[in-house]
Amino acid sequence: MEMTDDGLKSELQKQGVFVVPVEFLYNWSRKSSIWPLQFGLACCAIEMIASAAARYDLARFGAEVFRATPRQADLMIVAGTVTKKMAPQVVRLWNQMPEPKYCIAMGACAISGGPFKDGYNVLKGIDRYIPVDVHIPGCPPRPEAFIHAIMTLQRKIEQDHLHRMRCYNKESPAEYPIPAYGEHDLEPPANPEVWQPPKDYRDVTLDEVKRG
Amino acid sequence: MTPSFEQTSPDAKPVFLVERDEAVAVARKLKNDPRWQMDFCSCVTAVDYLKEDYIEVVYHLYSVALKHGPVVLKIRAPRDLAQCEVPSLTPVWRGCEFQEREAYDLFGVRFTGHPDLRRILMWDEFKDHPLRKDYIPPQDYEWEPTPHGEVLTRAKAQGGTIPPSAVVEVKK
Amino acid sequence: MSTAGVIETQTLEVSIGPQHPSTHGVFRMNVTLDGEVVVKLKPVMGYLHRNHEQLAEKMPWIASMPYTDRLDYFCSMSNNWAYALAVEKLAGITVPERAEYIRVIMAELTRLQNHASAIGFLLSDCGAWFTPVLYAFRERERILDFFEAVSGSRMMCNYCRFGGVRVDLNEQTLAMARGIVERFPPFLDEFEKLMTENEVLMARTQRVGILPKALAIDASISGPMARASGVEYDIRKVDKYGVYDRFDFLVPVGETGDVYDRYMIRILEMRQAVKILQQALRDIPAGPCQNPAVKFRNFKIPAGDGYGRIESPKGELGFYLVADATGKNPYRYHVRPPSFINLTVLEDMCLGHKVADVVVILGSVDIVLGEVDR
Numbered sequence: 091m092e093m094t095d096d097g098l099k100s101e102l103q104k105q106g107v108f109v110v111p112v113e114f115l116y117n118w119s120r121k122s123s124i125w126p127l128q129f130g131l132a133c134c135a136i137e138m139i140a141s142a143a144a145r146y147d148l149a150r151f152g153a154e155v156f157r158a159t160p161r162q163a164d165l166m167i168v169a170g171t172v173t174k175k176m177a178p179q180v181v182r183l184w185n186q187m188p189e190p191k192y193c194i195a196m197g198a199c200a201i202s203g204g205p206f207k208d209g210y211n212v213l214k215g216i217d218r219y220i221p222v223d224v225h226i227p228g229c230p231p232r233p234e235a236f237i238h239a240i241m242t243l244q245r246k247i248e249q250d251h252l253h254r255m256r257c258y259n260k261e262s263p264a265e266y267p268i269p270a271y272g273e274h275d276l277e278p279p280a281n282p283e284v285w286q287p288p289k290d291y292r293d294v295t296l297d298e299v300k301r302g
Numbered sequence: 303m304t305p306s307f308e309q310t311s312p313d314a315k316p317v318f319l320v321e322r323d324e325a326v327a328v329a330r331k332l333k334n335d336p337r338w339q340m341d342f343c344s345c346v347t348a349v350d351y352l353k354e355d356y357i358e359v360v361y362h363l364y365s366v367a368l369k370h371g372p373v374v375l376k377i378r379a380p381r382d383l384a385q386c387e388v389p390s391l392t393p394v395w396r397g398c399e400f401q402e403r404e405a406y407d408l409f410g411v412r413f414t415g416h417p418d419l420r421r422i423l424m425w426d427e428f429k430d431h432p433l434r435k436d437y438i439p440p441q442d443y444e445w446e447p448t449p450h451g452e453v454l455t456r457a458k459a460q461g462g463t464i465p466p467s468a469v470v471e472v473k474k
Numbered sequence: 475m476s477t478a479g480v481i482e483t484q485t486l487e488v489s490i491g492p493q494h495p496s497t498h499g500v501f502r503m504n505v506t507l508d509g510e511v512v513v514k515l516k517p518v519m520g521y522l523h524r525n526h527e528q529l530a531e532k533m534p535w536i537a538s539m540p541y542t543d544r545l546d547y548f549c550s551m552s553n554n555w556a557y558a559l560a561v562e563k564l565a566g567i568t569v570p571e572r573a574e575y576i577r578v579i580m581a582e583l584t585r586l587q588n589h590a591s592a593i594g595f596l597l598s599d600c601g602a603w604f605t606p607v608l609y610a611f612r613e614r615e616r617i618l619d620f621f622e623a624v625s626g627s628r629m630m631c632n633y634c635r636f637g638g639v640r641v642d643l644n645e646q647t648l649a650m651a652r653g654i655v656e657r658f659p660p661f662l663d664e665f666e667k668l669m670t671e672n673e674v675l676m677a678r679t680q681r682v683g684i685l686p687k688a689l690a691i692d693a694s695i696s697g698p699m700a701r702a703s704g705v706e707y708d709i710r711k712v713d714k715y716g717v718y719d720r721f722d723f724l725v726p727v728g729e730t731g732d733v734y735d736r737y738m739i740r741i742l743e744m745r746q747a748v749k750i751l752q753q754a755l756r757d758i759p760a761g762p763c764q765n766p767a768v769k770f771r772n773f774k775i776p777a778g779d780g781y782g783r784i785e786s787p788k789g790e791l792g793f794y795l796v797a798d799a800t801g802k803n804p805y806r807y808h809v810r811p812p813s814f815i816n817l818t819v820l821e822d823m824c825l826g827h828k829v830a831d832v833v834v835i836l837g838s839v840d841i842v843l844g845e846v847d848r
Contacts, residue, residue, distance in 0.1 A: 128495050129493050130499060130500075131499070131500055131522065132499070132522055132524075132544075132547070132843065132844055133544055133547035133629065133630070133844060135499065136547055136548065136629065137628075137629065139607070139611070140611060140614075140615070142604075143607065143608055143611035143612070143615075144608050144611065144612050145611070145612070145615050158494070158495040160493075170522070171522060171524050173520075173521060173522060173523055173524065173847075174425075175423075175424065175425050175520050175521050175523065176492060176500055176521040176522070179492055179493060179521070183493055199524075205529075205540070205541065205544070206524040206525060206526075206529065208439075208525075208529055208532070209524055209525030209528065209529055210432045210437070210439040210440065210525055210528065211423075211424065211432070211520075211523045211524070211525055212524055212525060229630065230547075230629060230630070232628065271425040271426075271427045271428070272427065273427060273428065273429040273430075274428070274429060274430060274440050275440035279440070341691050341692070342691055342694055342707075343694055344694060344696075344781075344783070344790060344792060344810060345781060345792050345794055345808070345810040347794055347806075347808040347810075349779075349796055349805070349806040350806075360779075360794065362781050362792070362794070362810075366691050366705060366707045369707070369712050372781060374781075395692060395693075395694065396689070396692045396693040396694070396818065396819075397692065397693045397694025397695075397815055397818060398694075399693075399818055400814060400815060400817065400818050401814075401815065408527075421520075422519060422520060423519065423520035423523040423847060424520060424523065425520070432525070432528060433527060433528055
């Protein structure tokens with residue numbers, strides 16, 4: 091708000107006129123009515139339900155309207171272990187959600203595979219296929235932690251800039267590729283645009299480190 | 303081995319190791335004999351004995367009518383995938399249906415006579431049988447500070463496609 | 475109710491799940507419909523197959539204990555007990571009396587919260603959108619508070635140890651448990667007042683999804699589902715594991731085996747569980763809560779195999795364990811999950827019913843996907 095000066099703004103406010111940028115209104119309305127996708131994978135989903143139930147009452151944050159269809163949702167909560175058998179469906183659901191959309195990886199399993207990381211059928215983190223906005227550690231995270239994640243996401247939405255948002259950028263891909271069931275593993279095992287395997291520092295020679 | 307049906311105390315947990323061709327007959331006898339009445343097949347699983355070179359399918363049977371058990375039925379099959387088959391006991395106890403499918407999925411034991419033998423936990427295109435002791439998981443490990451030495455050795459022996467980040471021996 | 479001969483109809487194949495609000499997780503059913511009537515139903519599972527068995531075979535015996543929490547994530551305490559019982563059977567470990575009582579208290583409290591939530595979700599599936607779950611979760615939170623006070627975690631308690639339990643109950647926690655037990659019957663009365671004679675519930679559940687007794691036994695159905703069909707079989711009575719032979723309680727058995735019976739059996743079981751809890755909390759003896767002879771470092775089991783089972787809230791939960799010559803970790807570790815096997819008869823129960831009833835019938839089976847797929 092560089093164009094209005096503060097004196098004029100407060101004077102207008104006294105008369106019930108609020109001068110805010112469109113961006114503020116847009117973000118404020120989005121952050122105050124997040125509609126999550128009703129989609130539980132494992133143990134964390136129960137804590138998600140507990141957050142929506144009477145004691146923790148997610149409705150206080152305007153995020154209690156769980157939609158069963160991805161077409162009406164704008165937040166995907168990956169609550170639980172994503173197995174390789176489930177991963178294509180998760181990506182498909184993500185593709186079906188309208189932009190702008192956000193993703194919360196709830197629990198250790200959704201972040202990295204968690205305690206089940208060594209399993210042959212466990213995806214080592216949903217961020218291999220879709221971009222994640224907020225990670226909640228814990229196995230499972232308590233409802234308070236989940237509410238904290240919602241508040242973190244609200245802060246993130248608040249700070250969105252219309253001209254920088256991914257969904258308004260024509261060059262960004264509209265859909266994320268859905269992995270296929272392979273003979274031994276998912277194909278491909280990760281979406282390289284979203285995720286690259288971490289480089290082992292012992293592969294790096296000293297010269298490379300010096301060069302930065 | 304043909305079990306003797308004269309044993310009167312099933313609480314002593316008799317274990318019957320039966321041959322593959324007589325398994326169904328033994329199972330039917332156990333189910334229908336008035337002294338046993340093993341009408342409840344509780345648990346079906348397989349165990350992969352790598353050194354002994356066989357896979358053992360284990361059935362735990364209980365009797366709801368007489369409230370005794372368990373009686374254990376074991377059937378052995380060679381580990382070799384082509385010959386790894388045992389007769390299905392699903393026609394005898396319906397409760398074996400899903401558990402035998404699971405054993406087929408994870409161990410590769412083919413149950414002949416099973417009405418619907420498909421993979422149940424993994425997807426249909428999957429080729430391996432992951433609970434066999436010589437199964438090699440796909441190489442999608444990230445480098446992490448905990449040692450994965452054994453996994454790396456096995457992966458190297460396989461000569462598969464290993465990402466460069468994984469082929470590092472963990473120095474102790 | 476095929477309209478053959480009148481109008482040419484085609485069957486319709488619908489895939490319900492894996493993302494569907496009524497499948498209780500990531501379960502999928504491939505349903506073939508003739509009009510609205512189900513003519514074929516094939517369950518598809520494995521969407522939560524987390525390789526519990528393979529992971530357990532790679533780690534020491536005690537390290538699998540936290541993983542058992544995540545099998546049936548509503549009932550972590552009973553899962554712990556089932557695993558501890560199987561290992562104790564295999565290794566020949568005795569459990570002090572106080573620990574046995576504590577385990578009974580924990581298992582029965584677990585049964586209370588599981589059945590309350592199961593009924594809540596069943597009613598949700600009938601169309602009472604989320605309201606019954608709110609009542610159930612209100613009561614569940616109290617029990618979870620108690621679990622947290624004792625074990626340090628709400629859901630994943632990791633509480634049992636081989637030869638006992640991890641933390642003893644003190645006066646405060648015992649008083650807390652007594653408070654929960656005291657308050658539970660009024661809650662049940664309220665719950666029942668809302669639902670048991672509710673016309674909508676009766677119309678939706680009576681004579682729906684009938685499971686005959688003979689099929690229930692043949693298909694290895696266990697737990698409340700089998701008892702609703704008239705199978706008089708409760709492992710607490712048959713095996714008398716723990717100290718269950720000391721308590722006076724009844725095993726409710728249904729007649730018709732329909733969804734309403736399964737609902738009613740759970741209500742009655744909760745009442746019996748309250749009865750057990752009252753006796754256990756009255757009689758709990760003093761003493762150690764852990765067998766001091768059991769060591770945790772280098773815990774080894776002599777070679778052999780064993781099967782231990784308990785009556786978990788969902789049915790017969792068993793662990794089949796094989797120890798090899800080294801004995802450091804399980805050579806084979808197999809879980810006999812009740813809700814997985816209870817799904818065997820899903821197709822038989824749904825055939826001939828409307829597709830809307832499939833959801834109700836599935837809700838009455840009370841599955842938890844962590845256990846179905848492991």
